[in-house]
Amino acid sequence: MKPIIEMRNITKYFPGAIALDNIHFDVQPGEVHVLLGENGAGKSTLMKVLSGAYTPDGGVIAIDGYGEYAKLSPHLSAECGISIIYQELSVVNWLNIRENIFMGHLKTKKAGPLTLVDTAGMNAETADLLQRVNLGHRQPGTEVGALSISEKQMVEIAKAIAFNARIIVMDEPTSSLTEDEVQRLFAIIRQLKAQGKGIVFISHKLSEIAEIGDRITILKDGGYVGTYNVPDLTTDDMVRLMVGREIKGTYQHPAAEQYQFGDVLFECNHLTRRDGKAKDVSFALRRGEILGFSGLVGAGRSETMCAIYGAAPKAEGELLLEGKPLHIKSPYDALQQGIGLVTENRRETGFFPNFSNRRNIAIAYQLKKSSFGGLGGITNDAKEKELAELQRDELQIKCTSLEQLTSQLSGGNQQKVILGKWMAAGVKLLIFDEPTKGIDVGTKSEIYKLMRSLADNGIGVIVVSSEMPELLGLCDRIAVMAGGRITATYDIGEATEEKLAKAATGETA
Amino acid sequence: MKREERKLTTKQTKKFSFGEYWDRYSTITILALMVAVFGVLRPTSFLTGGNLVKVMEQSSITILLGLGEFFAILLGGIDLSVSSIMALSGALTAQLMVNMGLHPVVAVLLGIVVFGALIGMVNGVLVTATGLPPFIITLGTQAILRSLVYIVTDARAVSGLPAAFSKTVGGKLGGIVPVPIVVALITAIILTFFTAKSQSGRNLYALGGNSQSAWYAGIAVKKHTILAFAISGVCASLAGMVNIARLAAAEPNAGTGYETYAIEAVIIGGASFFGGIGKIPKVVIGGLIIGVINNGLNMVGVSSYYQQLAMGCLLILAVTLDRFFGASRKNG
Structure with missing residues (x-):
């Protein structure tokens, strides 16, 4: 025909x-x-x-x-x-x-x-x-x-x-x-x-x-x-x-199934948002582990992470970092207690378009050591430069200079600047929401490697992603959410696209 | 070897970029051109030490108002109430001294802290609590505060200020430098340090660049918004003090329409109207440019009818050049 x-x-x-x-x-x-x-x-x-x-x-x-x-x-x-x-x-x-x-x-x-x-x-x-x-x-x-x-x-x-x-x-x-x-x-x-x-x-x-x-x-x-x-x-x-490749095992440890994870680093118990976008969410993250969150758009994944980070309307539940309870009412509290969030929309909620790379990288560190909710404190250009240089070299941020505006970088390098911001602030738990959205393939794999090395260095890594191959290639465990609840959790050895997709509709395999 | 040589020569012959130059020195260039033009036209009257000091003194109120206005504009907002805050704090301070017999130092401190900072904070609280654009809130408070000025003064000038006050604030330091200039400069120096070195100054730039990112980064958006309007109020009340000292009286109509000068000083000073970009020293130069135009045109004998026309043209021209030649405009 x-x-x-x-x-x-x-x-x-x-x-x-x-x-x-x-x-x-x-x-x-x-x-x-x-x-x-x-x-x-x-x-x-x-x-x-x-x-x-x-x-x-x-x-x-x-x-x-x-x-x-x-x-x-x-x-x-x-x-x-x-x-x-x-x-x-x-x-x-x-x-x-x-x-x-x-x-x-x-x-x-x-x-x-x-x-x-x-x-x-x-x-x-x-x-x-x-x-x-x-x-x-x-x-x-x-x-x-x-x-x-x-x-x-x-x-x-x-x-x-x-x-x-x-x-x-x-x-x-x-x-x-x-x-x-x-x-x-x-x-x-x-x-x-x-x-x-x-x-x-x-x-x-x-x-x-x-x-x-x-x-x-x-x-x-x-x-x-x-x-x-x-x-x-x-x-x-x-x-x-x-x-075009076996998607499992790409960024996991060579024998992921035998890998011994450390003790529990972060725990979230019965987190419920007042607006109902997260219901009774409980999970734990071990040291060295990358935990993924799969699900459809609107399933409550980002909403849960925002609640943990203090950026959402009021939520109830218990959060423990290294066994100690967290008290988070705002992103400022989260930052003080060692939690960072790499948001889904870099341009809208990630960096400052009027700031140089140096300032964008240093801002979280500066805020963390400031007093009175950011109102007090003095900035230190030399320290900022030192922090920014370190992150530029560690993360291989491609920029003409640290004084260049972050808004002039490519999406992947902007994402690295944001990552550098949290690294410079010394976070213990870093949550990534759609970390590779709009980023080219080469930089994607660099970012995956960076995330893995964070986990290896004892920093908790949580990833929310709508791309199943991304989660399957990166995470050690994947939780699936639907309707504001966790419907299933799979170790990487047993996770498949089909199981994730099924759990995302609210059914369990 | 050869490559290195070439590198060196390219560095030496680095092309002059008008955009880069304009980005850095636009405001000071405009000021220098203005002074040069009026200097050539009226070398004996305009370009004398005495007249230039006078220009600075006349500009001090515009500069003080502009310094405060800068913070509202830095957040991507605006403060239309500065002229009314200036009048109200001046009138209330005058009454404290004249009718209640308060010591000038106490009265001035009350005028700045209570009337300036507090009214500014009210602006900030209204903006954060209602979520309405600062334009609307401060348009409202501009009218409300002006009305309060008429009510507390009964629409009459408050005169008979203590000589100790008007001679000091309205006088000259060491018999040479008018105190209003000193007040404006000290304020500018403090605020330059504040914007360049303090964490909250940095946060205000962040907030003006992207308020969503600021919130997610952990910056207390509401507190900083209130802070910005409080600074604006303090600067406006300082202008109020200078104004009543120079006139030795508090006029109920004082400063009417001056918010326009304040905004012009900030914008000619290269601040972005969308927020997040701008520098305090350039606001000072912006204020001086307005002073030079008014004074220079008077000297040349241009009718005051034409002075606003010149101001308007300059404002549009300066911002247009910024848009077309500014190398690092943020919307690029």
Whole structure:
């Protein structure tokens, strides 16, 4: 069969990196084509080429019935029937379903000399579309803000159908859906297939891929691994092809299962947040051990860590560091008692854009020895320089000088500056929240090695990550959270992606 | 060997970068240009020692207000109430001396600590407690405090200040240097040390750069916000003391509109309106620039109608040059 779209030899460079290297990707009518790869493998970049947001540096995009193009524009992409439903849905909450569907394409009618909005016509058409996506019980005039995430997704699908999309790209559509909602989505996808539409399905959940996918294209670090028929691959094959290595044991100790950990360094007993985002969370961390937290977005992992660090609204529970109880009401208290947090969003909550590397590295040390909650105390430029030089050399921070602004460094080096900040302050427990988000592959592995050497030096390391390969490659033990609770804890020897994924939905293996 | 040589020569012939120069010396360059232009136009009246001292004395109130305003702007906020704090603390101190017969030293200390610091702290508490933009809070307190000035003075000037007070604060040190200049300079030196060397000064820069990061790093955001507005209040009350001493009376309309001068001094001094960037000595120069323009234009014989026009143009020009040539602007 002739593919609706065929992307050949697509290449895209970013400053200093190759984002897409000779990628092939085609979509047949009536198939679900899965796109699989780790974060940063190039899936989003490829889809942005397809949507016309990015101009490729090489390659050809052939579209059935239109011709061959070196690049697409957003307008052309839409005209060719390509519709993308992003993970962060793009519906407008304060408009109703009808207005969301016809946004930018309002139907009009003639009334004498006037052109009027044809509300009745759009309502009828919306009602029909809602039937087709099993949302018949919703009225076209319902405000979208009142719908569940799953229903909003259906509205986006309805919008795609309304404008005769031939290809619908779904970027991690199931990431925030319940099991029932996933099955409802799959039912719609099967209907769309039967109507001859091509579906591009991006997901990290391997069991879903096996269930809904027909073909699968795997990307790795911007390169093309291959395109396969889904039934020909086991989930293990998919993982192996996606990461290209045995993911276990990469940054663990050579014989991790026999490794003797030290005594308990940190203990968290029955931590419960008043706002219910963490419920009765208990765990212990031994010296030399890296403890991972897996789970879906919103499962309560970051929320638990914020509560430990004192950055969250009030929480109850008992925290023990080296056997001594901690009293933490604010990040300042946490810092004084030896706890650091590497936050998820470097730019928003990690460093100071107006500060040099020296100042960003020294700030936690300075605050720790200050008095009156940071109001008292004198800064010491010579000491700051000494601390910053030490961290720059230890962590191999690449910067033109310590007086350079941290905001001018690459993401990976910014992360190292933040790591250096906590090292300089002499923390005993360091919590990492998505430590390698938006960081290139090379720096990632450096950061993993640094984390391992922290653990070896007796500093407690806790990692929250949404990338399962990251946790499996780095941690000695992995706790899984769902709905604010820990649902399972696995030693690395017994942990698998499947078990983690299952526990993340609230079931235990 | 060859490579090293080349390295040396590139170092020697390092290209002059206007951006880098402008980043460092923009404010002092503007001041030097102003003085040069007026000096050439009026060498015998403008460029005399006596007149230059007068310019500095006239600038001292703007500088004091600007020094306080700097801290509100450093946090990415603003303090519109400085002019009213200046008037209120001046009026209350005058009444303490005139009507209650308090010793000038006691009255001045009360004026600075109670009226200046306390009112500033109220601004800070209102900002942190309500979460509203400082613009709105201080627009409100500006009006409230001005009204209080009229109420406590019955809208009449408080005159008859003790000579010991007006002769000292309004007089000259050693018969040469006007005391207002000394007050402004000492304040500037203390605050320069505070911003450059103290931990809380550093924290204020951090807070202005990224308040979220500051909170996660363990900086007490609320306490520091209150501190910044308290400093602003103290500086405004110092301006109030200087003002009543120079006039030997407390005018209820004193300082009306001066918050604009304070903001101009800070901005011409190169501070970022988005917070986190700026230096105290440059605020002093910013204040002097405003003084030189007003004095110089008078000397040249330009009608006072045109003085605001010149100020406005200079402000926009200075910030535009910063935006286009500033090498290390933070939004780069």
